[in-house]
Amino acid sequence: MGTFYIGCHLSSAKGYEAMGKAALDLDASTFAFFTRNPRGGKAKDIDPDDAARLRALMKEHAFGPIVAHAPYTMNACAAKENLRTFAETMMADDLVRMEQTPGELYNFHPGSHVGQGAERGIELIAAQLNHVLKPEQTTTVLLETMAGKGTEVGRSFEELRAIIDRVELDDHLGVCLDTCHVWDAGYDIVGDLDGVLAEFDRIIGLGRLRAIHLNDSLNPRGAHKDRHAKIGAGEIGLEALVRVLNHPKLRGLPFILETPNDAAGYAAEIKLLRSRFAG
Structure with missing residues (x-):
């Protein structure tokens, strides 16, 4: 059997080790979590001993990379300077905190240019x-592919490439591909995966693809x-999503579920997807 890392978003309220144990209860081999309240605000202090226990648990159970998620309110290309400053402060703090679990992934929505234009948004995100x-x-740090609602930046592979090209330490950058988002953006992952x-490979490079949001x-x-x-309950469908998780070019990546579910629902989806993994 090949390597298959599958997980979902878990609450960080009870700490790092608790998230790892919750993942094991779901038969998950990775997980995602918000670094702080998804709507923003001050992050809870990290207990270094708690983080160490998670690292030990992940090693014991051969977890794949875990994927932290920045708050939805973090808009790096907001029109108002105070909102951009707020976003930068949050990301800088999150990246310091991420060093409690070295070598993992930090995903964020690039932002919404709110009428300034995509080019200006790209410049501000890169800054x-x-x-x-x-x-x-x-x-x-992972730029997430976006659906393109409103004035979102990141609705195309070209926009993500334009951000990467403006970043000096681009070796610290990757991409998280969200199946719902790319489908809603117009990419035919059902008929032409x-x-x-x-x-994606031609524009960004598959080497930068580090995680999949499977929705x-x-x-x-x-x-x-x-x-x-x-x-399996939407327009993409189960069979197309199974082709995603079994695609040879996506082997070894962490697959994170962000479906509208409770714990029992996530456990059922993880069981289903494990049964359809070709190995």
Whole structure:
């Protein structure tokens, strides 16, 4: 059997080790978590001993990379300077905190340009990354592919490439591909997954693809709406998502479920997807 890392978003309220144990209860081999309240605010202090217990648990159970997620309110390309400063402060603090679990992944939504234009948004996002990325950090920061609702930046592979090209320490950057988002953005992962991945490779490079958000979508392709559905209950469908998790070019990546579920629902999806992994 090949390596298959599958997990979901877990609450960080009870600490790091508790998240690891919750993942094991779901038969997960990775997980995602918000670094602080998804709507922003001050982060809870980290207990170094708690973080050490998680690291030991992950090693014991051969976990894949875990994927921290920045708050939704962090808008690196906001029109108002105070909001950009808030975003930069949060990301800088998060990256310091991430060193409690060295070598993991930190995912964020690039932001919304709120009428300034995509080019200006790209410049501002890259500027924030140039301010917060440090040569010595072990964390890889992931730009997430976006559905393109409103004025979101990152609705195309070209926009993500344009951000990467403006970042000095680009070796600390990767991409998280969200199946719902790319479908809603217009990429045909149902009928032409090979073509989509070839386009990603040509524009960004598959070497930068470090994580997959595996979600179905309530919307038809190209809707630009971003409404996640449970696995097999949306417009993408189970068979297309199974082709994603079994694609040879995606082997070894962590697959994170962000479907509208409770713990029992996530456990059922993880069981289903494990049963369809070709190994």
